[in-house]
Ligand code: C2O
């Protein structure tokens with residue numbers, strides 16, 4: 001039926017009202033578009049990347065505790081993808097693990113993520129499909145849920161730390177599953193960035209107090225961070241507020257996936273450097289520049305008071321289910337290689353040289369390299385919902401591994417038999433070579449969840465599996 005001009009004008013005039021009414025009835029999701037882009041990054045004027053909303057890192061997504069995150073991913077990438085909301089306690093169907101919790105989002109398709117945000121804190125989001133490639137190409141961003149009673153600060157800043165490995169032509173090196181990387185420390189880039197920029201500077205005025213949310217979004221790089229010349233306190237790790245502010249002294253170890261919230265007092269003028277000294281040598285990460293009268297010092301302020309801890313359920317250790325995960329493999333392995341016959345490994349290796357987009361199986365959890373999609377894998381352990389779990393992580397490799405559990409926060413009870421005072425809460429725990437960690441948590445979130453190394457190349461090489469809460 002043809003529409004008359006009057007009706008058309010009327011319809012046009014009413015369209016915004018109708019749209020507003022529709023919004024009030026059923027709010028529209030915020031779109032989040034993943035697409036190839038060229039951005040100024042890593043010291044390059046126009047680096048070809050994959051980006052959320054055309055920027056690297058992706059937009060800072062900010063909410064208040066209790067709000068509903070309602071975001072529709074629009075996949076304009078050449079490859080299928082998903083979004084994982086790292087560290088949030090969310091319903092299993094929103095966790096973004098392809099095949100396990102949702103189908104992959106094909107190119108040109110959309111997927112709506114919608115869930116309430118139960119806890120304040122610093123989280124982040126990234127794809128969980130082809131992760132070594134997609135995260136390295138630039139897909140990662142901060143997800144901040146604001147505290148109800150945050151310590152008062154003049155500024156609240158996110159520093160998303162990353163590194164890029166560029167090839168000789170200055171582009172992102174596209175060998176994402178290199179055997180050396182997968183079997184050793186993962187893909188370490190040569191170009192360190194803060195919020196996508198090299199030589200990042202935060203400008204402050206003398207006397208300001210700021211909150212700095214550090215997120216390690218690198219594929220594999222572990223940071224050992226030191227801020228020289230300013231006083232800082234740790235007030236939260238992995239989103240969970242600390243009991244009390246802990247003075248930042250010495251090196252703060254931040255493995256891939258981990259976060260630390262710091263309060264810093266700009267109590268000395270000048271340029272203060274954030275330095276990473278993990279492994280050999282030292283690298284500049286970023287700079288805090290404090291303006292003011294030369295040599296001006298402001299009076300030391302009392303330590304900030306972290307927000308109240310969220311109501312994470314306390315594990316009941318006497319009634320806990322006990323499980324052990326033994327991590328093996330890697331170069332210079334101690335537990336040997338996985339069971340795959342050598343010929344299969346060589347065959348895979350040769351396929352890879354021919355341009356394959358998969359890793360070799362080189363890492364094991366309880367004797368198996370868990371390769372590829374996880375939906376066909378037998379769970380590493382299963383527990384009834386509500387049960388407390390005591391989980392031992394036994395690292396029988398010569399490498400560091402940040403082990404991430406989906407859907408839950410865990411308490412770290414002991415390291416190598418030494419009990420930890422005030423057992424800290426984490427969603428990602430960093431194991432040093434040969435470490436034995438004892439964790440505990442209440443498995444109160446039903447579903448099929450991943451537990452994996454957040455060195456993305458290690459996960460691709462077999463270091464990860466599923467646990468189920470029924
Ligand atoms: Cu941040 Cu399973 O990942």
Ligand code: CU
Nearest residue numbers: 401453455458
């Ligand atoms: Cu690892």
